[in-house]
Amino acid sequence: xxxxxxxxxxxxxxxxxxxxxxxxxxxxxxxxxxxxxxxxxxxxxxxxxxxxxxxxxxxxxxxxxxxxxxxxxxxxxxxxxxxxxxxxxxxxxxxxxxxxxxxxxxxxxxxxxxxxxxxxxxxxxxxxxxxxxxxxxxxxxxxxxxxxxxxxxxxxxxxxxxxxxxxxxxxxxxxxxxxxxxxxxxxxxxxxxxxxxxxxxxxxxxxxxxxxxxxxxxxxxxxxxxxxxxxxxxxxxxx
Numbered sequence: 001x002x003x004x005x006x007x008x009x010x011x012x013x014x015x016x017x018x019x020x021x022x023x024x025x026x027x028x029x030x031x032x033x034x035x036x037x038x039x040x041x042x043x044x045x046x047x048x049x050x051x052x053x054x055x056x057x058x059x060x061x062x063x064x065x066x067x068x069x070x071x072x073x074x075x076x077x078x079x080x081x082x083x084x085x086x087x088x089x090x091x092x093x094x095x096x097x098x099x100x101x102x103x104x105x106x107x108x109x110x111x112x113x114x115x116x117x118x119x120x121x122x123x124x125x126x127x128x129x130x131x132x133x134x135x136x137x138x139x140x141x142x143x144x145x146x147x148x149x150x151x152x153x154x155x156x157x158x159x160x161x162x163x164x165x166x167x168x169x170x171x172x173x174x175x176x177x178x179x180x181x182x183x184x185x186x187x188x189x190x191x192x193x194x195x196x197x198x199x200x201x202x203x204x205x206x207x208x209x210x211x212x213x214x215x216x217x218x219x220x221x222x223x224x225x226x227x228x229x230x231x232x233x234x235x236x237x238x239x
Contacts, residue, residue, distance in 0.1 A: 031203035037187035050217045052168035058090030059083050064165045065120045093127045139169040167213045174201045174216035179223035
């Protein structure tokens with residue numbers, strides 16, 4: 001699905017007619033500016049499928065832990081698919097923890113770095129302590145704001161990873177990374193911080209009647225393709 005502006009013409013062709021949309025643009029809210037920008041992009045495609053909803057705690061935690069600063073298609077997705085295929089029983093937290101007594105986390109993840117493996121284990125231990133066995137438990141737990149600092153206390157986990165966990169278990173929201181921040185910059189929007197950026201993107205998704213997680217993924221895909229086609233271009237935000 002693609003967005004295009006519907007341009008209306010007026011009689012007379014006076015150059016002063018161009019002042020009306022300019023004046024209107026000056027009064028737009030940030031979400032409205034973002035909607036206007038999206039609709040101006042002929043190549044913006046809305047994706048209506050995303051990864052996640054694995055019904056498999058092992059795959060969900062692996063996806064969330066490995067995704068940061070790694071190329072998803074080559075470094076994350078193949079490993080998540082491998083876990084789903086080789087360890088189909090690892091749907092519950094308790095099963096994955098039992099598995100980790102037999103094989104190291106680095107082997108389970110097919111990952112050399114000890115830091116991600118340790119983070120994987122710590123998240124699972126937290127889930128066990130919190131009574132989170134399956135994805136439905138995790139979704140309910142993530143919905144309670146007082147639980148989130150417990151997850152953030154694990155080194156390497158910030159607000160973006162927490163929101164990414166939410167997306168993986170079916171919550172309609174966005175997880176702000178450099179691609180989404182750069183996209184806001186292209187739209188002429190300078191958010192005050194993570195929460196402000198997320199509020200703007202989620203509100204724009206609501207105006208467009210697009211699931212917030214789908215909108216997040218659609219922006220991410222657009223910016224990824226843009227970066228690939230314009231190698232070496234530098235944007236105003238750093239992830």
